[in-house]
Amino acid sequence: MSEHIVTDSTSLIALERIGHLEILPALFEHVFIPPAVAREFGISLPWLRVEKFSDQTLVVA
Numbered sequence: 406m407s408e409h410i411v412t413d414s415t416s417l418i419a420l421e422r423i424g425h426l427e428i429l430p431a432l433f434e435h436v437f438i439p440p441a442v443a444r445e446f447g448i449s450l451p452w453l454r455v456e457k458f459s460d461q462t463l464v465v466a
Contacts, residue, residue, distance in 0.1 A: 409435045411458075414445040421448065429453075 410433045417438070420426045429436045430452040438446070443455045 408433045409437065411437045411439075412442070413438075414442045417442070417446045417448075417453075421446075426450070 410429070412429065417426070417429075420428060435454060436452060437454050437456045440455055440457055443449075443453075
């Protein structure tokens with residue numbers, strides 16, 4: 406498994422509410438979120454990597 410993903414707070418919040426956050430680290434080796442998503446989600450997880458992206462074209466607001 407070498408897939409990577411950048412996710413938003415909506416996905417994280419929805420998975421947390423239905424009790425299935427474990428889906429993301431099961432499917433992806435690295436799960437990245439921007440700092441703004443980390444603040445909005447508010448839950449720190451060992452597999453969730455907060456990263457400031459230098460190429461903002463990769464981050465869709």
